[in-house]
Amino acid sequence: MSPYRPRPCLPLPPKPIWCGTERRATGKELEMKRFICAAVLAACVIGPSALAQSAINTVVAVANPRHYEGRCPASIAFVATISVNQPTKVSYRWERSDGATGRVETAVIRGRGHGVTTTWTLSRRRGETFKGAQTLHLLSPGNLRSNPAEFTLVCR
Incomplete structure (x- = not known):
């Protein structure tokens, strides 16, 4: 055997503390292990939809008019205002009461x-009152619903 031993060009990185090292983890290493495990578990439980959902700040829906009394059929307009903290592609649909x-x-x-807007055209018998609502359902990212945009219709 030759007494010459080649040295590596770069030092080898230490073994990760979570890969079955022979020595026991120190306090800081143990704390880091716990943190990494908690982060991985949280990412698995929360999932990507909740992380994407955090881009949406608010979703608020309103009906216009909120109270209609007059000739029928009548159209009620609905507007949902969506606020985000970064550009976000959303998929949505309106759901009626x-x-x-x-x-x-x-x-x-x-x-x-x-x-985002929609309308609902409806009619009832003369003197009949109808109470209804529409909700904006954000399908992606996440799964969110606005408040119900309520209205009352009275046909004359």
Whole structure:
């Protein structure tokens, strides 16, 4: 055997503390182990949808008019304002209180106050009162719903 032993060009990195090293982890290493395990577990439990969902600040819906009394059929307009903290592509649909749902639509929201709209045209018998609402359901990112935008209709 030759007494010459080649040296590596770069020092070898230490073994990671979570890969079955022979020595026991020190206090700081143990703390880091726990932190890494907690972070990995949180990422698995929370999932990517909740992380993407955090880009959305608010979703608020309103009906206009909130109270209608007059000739029918009448159209009620709905506007949902979506605010985000970074440009976000959203998929959404409107859901009515009678169970009907609109088609899935997409929009890229940039900043505060981006509005999405729909209308609901309905009629009732003369003198009949109808109370209804529409909710904006954000399908992605995440799974969020606005407040119900309530209205009252009285046909004359």
